[in-house]
Amino acid sequence: MRSDPEDYELVAPATLSAVLPLLAAEPGEWLPIAGGTDVMVQYAAGKLPARKLVSLWNLPELRHIEVSHDAIHIGAACTYTDLREHALIAQEFPLLAKAASWTGGIANQNRGTLGGNIVNASPAADSLPALLVYEAELILVSLRGERRLRYVDFHTGYKQTRLAPDELIRAISLPRQFAGYISYARKVGARNAQAIAKVCVAAAASLQRGLIADVRVAAGSVAPVPLRLRETERLLRGRAVDAVLVEQARRKAGEEVRPIDDIRSTAAYRSAVLGNLVAEFLIQLTAEQIA
Amino acid sequence: MTADHGRCEVAMTVNGKAAKVCAHPMERLLDVLRRDLGLTGAKEGCGEGECGACAVLIDGELANSCLIPVLQANGASVVTIEGLAREDRLATLQQAFVDCGGAQCGICTPGMIMAATCLLRKHPQPALDAIREGLSGNLCRCTGYAQICEAVAEASAHGEER
Numbered sequence: 001m002r003s004d005p006e007d008y009e010l011v012a013p014a015t016l017s018a019v020l021p022l023l024a025a026e027p028g029e030w031l032p033i034a035g036g037t038d039v040m041v042q043y044a045a046g047k048l049p050a051r052k053l054v055s056l057w058n059l060p061e062l063r064h065i066e067v068s069h070d071a072i073h074i075g076a077a078c079t080y081t082d083l084r085e086h087a088l089i090a091q092e093f094p095l096l097a098k099a100a101s102w103t104g105g106i107a108n109q110n111r112g113t114l115g116g117n118i119v120n121a122s123p124a125a126d127s128l129p130a131l132l133v134y135e136a137e138l139i140l141v142s143l144r145g146e147r148r149l150r151y152v153d154f155h156t157g158y159k160q161t162r163l164a165p166d167e168l169i170r171a172i173s174l175p176r177q178f179a180g181y182i183s184y185a186r187k188v189g190a191r192n193a194q195a196i197a198k199v200c201v202a203a204a205a206s207l208q209r210g211l212i213a214d215v216r217v218a219a220g221s222v223a224p225v226p227l228r229l230r231e232t233e234r235l236l237r238g239r240a241v242d243a244v245l246v247e248q249a250r251r252k253a254g255e256e257v258r259p260i261d262d263i264r265s266t267a268a269y270r271s272a273v274l275g276n277l278v279a280e281f282l283i284q285l286t287a288e289q290i291a
Numbered sequence: 292m293t294a295d296h297g298r299c300e301v302a303m304t305v306n307g308k309a310a311k312v313c314a315h316p317m318e319r320l321l322d323v324l325r326r327d328l329g330l331t332g333a334k335e336g337c338g339e340g341e342c343g344a345c346a347v348l349i350d351g352e353l354a355n356s357c358l359i360p361v362l363q364a365n366g367a368s369v370v371t372i373e374g375l376a377r378e379d380r381l382a383t384l385q386q387a388f389v390d391c392g393g394a395q396c397g398i399c400t401p402g403m404i405m406a407a408t409c410l411l412r413k414h415p416q417p418a419l420d421a422i423r424e425g426l427s428g429n430l431c432r433c434t435g436y437a438q439i440c441e442a443v444a445e446a447s448a449h450g451e452e453r
Contacts, residue, residue: 006297008315008317009317011316033360036358040340040357043317044339057363105427106427107340107346
């Protein structure tokens with residue numbers, strides 16, 4: 001059943017400092033809406049519980065990317081297009097650029113925002129494994145002030161987060177420490193554009209004298225939240241990549257997660273494909289090392 | 292903005308002309324274009340941002356108008372399929388869709404052409420992969436896409452006049 005616009009209120013303050021008092025006065029009553037690519041879908045289906053919405057679209061404080069010598073700060077309302085077109089993101093954070101390129105089609109990339117993707121908290125979201133790999137930190141803001149939270153601690157369960165009812169994500173901060181890493185990203189779904197992932201993986205590793213010095217592997221659609229594969233990473237760290245390790249990692253990754261059966265795929269398929277993607281990452285790692 | 296039973300005034304530039312509407316802020320831009328402004332070129336396909344039939348340009352960027360609350364378009368410049376032709380002459384892309392058989396039932400065509408317009412502005416000479424990516428958010432159930440990609444390539448070879 002379609003929603004009736006008359007049942008809803010929407011305001012569009014011109015600045016962030018005008019948004020925060022609304023959230024503080026009635027915590028949990030106001031639903032922020034940025035590009036609308038998730039909120040408006042729920043609205044169209046008559047499934048939007050919130051009745052009061054506050055627009056964050058194009059708020060200048062949330063729509064810029066700031067580079068310092070040790071970090072990049074991405075405003076929460078930056079779109080996937082903003083991410084794709086940013087030269088430093090393409091160069092130093094290619095997993096994020098790639099995820100942005102396969103989120104939705106161009107129209108949704110022009111509206112969908114990184115902050116929205118995080119708060120919407122879908123375990124299948126394309127950009128979230130990349131944020132786990134890059135050790136993202138969230139800068140949260142409310143009338144009470146700002147606080148920083150490691151992104152890995154943000155999701156507490158399926159669609160559950162540590163965001164307080166009066167808070168917004170202001171920016172996402174990524175440390176600039178991954179320049180020499182070899183990265184791997186792959187989404188398995190009915191098709192790349194528009195379709196939601198059955199499994200997606202983002203991974204990066206650095207090699208020293210033929211050994212894996214550091215490695216990060218994260219996956220989407222295999223748990224209630226986007227997940228770092230800590231056991232797989234522990235297995236890989238300090239090892240040389242050979243056929244034995246590839247098989248061990250394939251098995252470990254598949255065993256480490258407990259995916260579910262749903263309309264898009266089955267648990268067994270997701271575990272098997274996750275193992276295969278981790279194996280493909282390692283095989284690609286050796287290929288790039290030789291090249 | 293003046294409130295009137297929850298309605299608000301929204302001022303936009305639509306196809307180059309100033310347009311003012313009085314609407315509920317959560318009304319979809321798609322509905323305002325079609326009902327209040329009589330611009331029925333943008334179509335409702337899925338109503339959830341999956342099919343691209345309602346695509347328009349907002350401040351030069353492709354967007355699905357079914358996902359835009361009209362208040363978010365306040366002050367914006369909106370271009371719909373009706374804004375592409377010049378008097379009685381079709382835009383190069385529109386003519387190429389006619390010539391290549393890129394339109395069959397026609398429901399996806401306005402959104403397809405808006406997506407292609409946006410693509411050619413950013414990449415005037417796109418390779419086939421880039422055409423496919425540029426149109427990947429627009430679904431067509433008739434053509435099988437080959438004629439659509441041909442039409443975009445054809446328009447690109449002619450050079451889109453802007």
